[in-house]
Amino acid sequence: TQSTRPQRILGAVQQNATRGDPRSVVRAIDQYCRNQEWAMNVGDEKGCILDSVVSEVNPATVLELGTYCGYSTVRIASLLPPHAKLITLEFNPEFAVIARQVIAWAGLEDKIQLVEGASGDLIPKMKEQFGVETFDLVFLDHWKDRYLPDTKLMEECGLLRKGSVLLADNVICPGTPDYLEFVRSSPRYESQYFKSHLEYTKVEDGLEKSVFLG
Numbered sequence: 001t002q003s004t005r006p007q008r009i010l011g012a013v014q015q016n017a018t019r020g021d022p023r024s025v026v027r028a029i030d031q032y033c034r035n036q037e038w039a040m041n042v043g044d045e046k047g048c049i050l051d052s053v054v055s056e057v058n059p060a061t062v063l064e065l066g067t068y069c070g071y072s073t074v075r076i077a078s079l080l081p082p083h084a085k086l087i088t089l090e091f092n093p094e095f096a097v098i099a100r101q102v103i104a105w106a107g108l109e110d111k112i113q114l115v116e117g118a119s120g121d122l123i124p125k126m127k128e129q130f131g132v133e134t135f136d137l138v139f140l141d142h143w144k145d146r147y148l149p150d151t152k153l154m155e156e157c158g159l160l161r162k163g164s165v166l167l168a169d170n171v172i173c174p175g176t177p178d179y180l181e182f183v184r185s186s187p188r189y190e191s192q193y194f195k196s197h198l199e200y201t202k203v204e205d206g207l208e209k210s211v212f213l214g
């Protein structure tokens, strides 16, 4: 029977990465997706920008929207301080099954909680079900038409505090025009665009970093 792309990505991790070494997991996925088949990981070029924002924020609590195979989940978690926690939401159960194994291979199960379901349903449950106060950093990388409604929902649910950082992938390709317009025009956000390229290609894309001003 045919394997899926996420299954082949997991295979590349298990064949080429060292158990318990998150950076080797990131490298194995990038090498596979650059040389064998494209996949929608944030990738190494935008990944370096992600690394610099994570290091600057040094977050105790992180929310990732859109896990896919766990590439950015592992990349972020590998940079977190000892007791920091990352919650990642994934709608697609097939992706979740693969991501859990990638996260386990990296040895990061203790830092990462993967929750399956729709972000619009799960965000209102964050406080009661997951014991979260507010998020220091949110990485948006899920369905592009959910970036804006979910950001408004996080505000309404009191999950953002003065200084919370939103980092959004794909603001050019595939693009999130309504989200960009909102964070760039709202007086409650201070936004900055990091120009880059769509993962593993020369197509323009970028990350938008938006600080919630409270």
Ligand SMILES: Cn1cnc(CNC(=O)c2cc(-c3ccc(F)cc3)cc(O)c2O)c1
Residues within 6 Å of the ligand: 040, 041, 042, 066, 068, 092, 141, 142, 143, 144, 169, 170, 173, 174, 198, 199
């Ligand atoms: C099905 N699904 C489950 N989660 C998601 C959310 N992610 C994306 O949609 C996504 C898409 C692309 C992309 C795809 C085709 C193309 F030609 C150019 C770009 C790149 C990304 O970095 C992404 O994050 C989609």
Ligand SMILES: [Mg+2]
Residues within 6 Å of the ligand: 040, 041, 042, 141, 169, 170
């Ligand atoms: Mg993306």
